Amino acid sequence: MKSTKSWWFAAVSAAFLALPFGAVQAAPPRYGGALHVKLRAASVSLDPREWMPGSPAAADAGKLASLVYDRLVTLDDYGKFQPALATEWTHDASGKNWQFKLRLAVHFSDGSVLTPGDVIAALQATLGRGFEITGTENAVNVHAARPAPDLLEQLASGRNFVFRAQPDGTLLGTGPFFVADVVAAAPTEANPAAVKAARMKFQANENCWAGRPFVDVVEVTLGEPALRQLFDLQVGKADIAEIAPDLVRKGRQEGLRIWSSAPRTLVALKFDDALTAPASDDLREALWLALDRDTMANVLLQREAQPATTLLPQWLTGYAFLFESPMNLQRAKGLRADFSTGVVGAAQSLRLRVDAQGDLFKLVGERVAVNARQANLWVQLAMPSGANASTAAVGLRLFAWHYDSLSPRAELEAFVKQIAQGGDLPASATDPEQLFAQERRLLEERRILPLVFLPEYVGVRATVHNWNASAWGDWRLADVWLEPEGAGSAKTASGAQKDNSTTARNPGARP
């Protein structure tokens, strides 16, 4: 009897507890409030022309730039390109000549009208050589030197935003927000040794062509340490914050709502030019075979990363699964046994410098040294420090590459130029089979050894609604709305209102 009563009580309790969740009614989106965002990057440039392809800094900048600028087209989650500043587009059979009809009556945040000249100037600077852009009354024509069937993918991603450069260096955008205030990092008054983080404030653009965003203000704090960001999310000081991969498990255990993207960062090794000669072929092959990527991803990074055997991830190319895990310790040892004693990595240790910033990358570097030792190769970690750190002779570098483009060809080409110091890929590389052949050739050189792919992790407070980021990391903050919170929210909202008078004088993005 006692047992029956307990079950009955448990069932009633469960039903009572479940009621608020089961009976949720569709609440309308709410306009207003301030969205607090915390990023790890210490500083961000909102000038797309300054972004270095593949750099993690460009990734953070891209997120904030999408608040201020628009693109000609966007890509939705269903593989369909959607009109943005361009309402229609056509191209010829060769894929070299494209025409984009521009949306009429689009205004920059200072009220001036977007013209084809603005689009031409912006895209000519970001698309770069290989594209000639001209305009007509309400359209722009893009002529590519070689077939560009992936032009829409390129325009919908990376740094290909539309902006207007002002004579004073300020950039204006047509996006859902404009930059209202930028405060640089500075020592705190109470403790000059401590640094107060840099902040950026984005104000809603009431006249945005795509509709006013839901929130009044996006307040971004830069350079917050990873642990501090996690804490801020927990105590409600942040609505959205980046979560370092090594803190994801902790965040989940503490009940945080954590969103993850598709893998956006490649962590890889690159041999210095001195070690790319045929004499070092066996050394490079032996290290390639000795690396235990599964352990790095699953143990070291607690399953918050994926083993990488390719330069481009599966979600971007669709063919990465063809490259199987190459680990073969026996073969690595066999190759090592044939080294002459004078070869670097044998008697003389190979110096590995961790170029990527952060403790996590140092951990991966240490794991590389452990794996090398298992194959009787000697790798010594050389952390960059001192004035001559960048010029000191090393044999290997550990770097992070952030994927910017939705075009796999454009991404591989940028990677080749930046990391492998190569040139343009052949025009035929827009064909996936040709791209696969190019990537395989690069991997077979063994100059670059992929290690792991890292997704992007973001903590999102429960009061943030309509968080619908794309798998490739577009946060879409203009569509996010905030649940009203008692006095705290009201205070923030009134603060935002108060700032209107000062922000209106300072529109646009300050590079």
Place this chain on the structure above:
Amino acid sequence: MQSSARKFRQKKWGRSVGFGALLLLGVFAADYLAQTCVFADSDSPLKETARKLAERVAGIPGLRGPLRLEWHPDEHWAEGEDARWRETLRDEFARRMLPMSDEAGAGALSVYAQQTPAQLVLTAKTRVGDREEVRIVAIPRAVLPPVETTVRPVRLQRQLVYQSLDRILDAASLSNNADGELGVLLYKNFEVVVLRLDAKGEIAQTVSLNVTGLKPARNPHGELAPLGGQVSVQLWGKSCDFSWDAPAEVKCRAEKAFSLEKSAWRMGTVLTSPCDASHWTISGGGNDPTAREVLRLMPDGASEESSATVMSEFPGPVWNVNAGQSGGSALVVARNLQTGNYEVYKIMVVCGG
């Protein structure tokens, strides 16, 4: 005689012009439909992709059949799509002298289907001697036909009546007759358009409202209220009226009551059962734009938890529900999370299980 020949020529010329005009109209209509709707039977992109892959595989030096087709779709692949793709691939391979076989001894030809943000990538992998051969083709995801929606065998009968790439704000029945015409309110490229669909679901009339002073919105919601030949459209901050007979004369006025924040669809829509004239109230789930939504139909006096409640899962969030004039059916506007299309379903309470 001359006059009769001229008449004949004129008649013939007249017929040609008429036929040409009809043809031109057909081309325009087909183009418009191709832009706005995607039909489930448009298999040509699928066949074209399969043909390209088969051509490349057939070009592999030294490859001989019979081959055993192994199909490996990724996790995004919809159930029920496999058979169609396998069959198309088999046909295309067979057409190129590469017969397929289910025999274990036949050489394996693995075909992988993987989605990227913008494309569907098909990869064929096989071995010829000790050589591994790979052939890859890609197709824009946007041109693929939509997945056919499976309907749950529930007492709520539903039928997909219209779908569009553009955002559908509302849909309304234009007649009391259950199989009658339909009005659809679209937000197409930041413009408001009303379509009149005939009983076959084809576009009979398009009315562009050209609402001056309508602020663009991120959560556009609207309501369509037809009455006879007149149509009232309620938008955020504006309401408009027009008649199907004079679509150019759209009259719009400012509407303070319908604020930007109003976005909940008609709550408490009631359907009447044809069996016993009982009333069933429709209610929705949460407001998650990334989740499939379950609509509940509750009989009079029952609660949501009641066993009498009928549930129907839609392939995405429900944007609007509009009861028909007869009260026997309602139109549900939902977004299909698989395809991204906006869809209009007709739902009816039917007797029995």
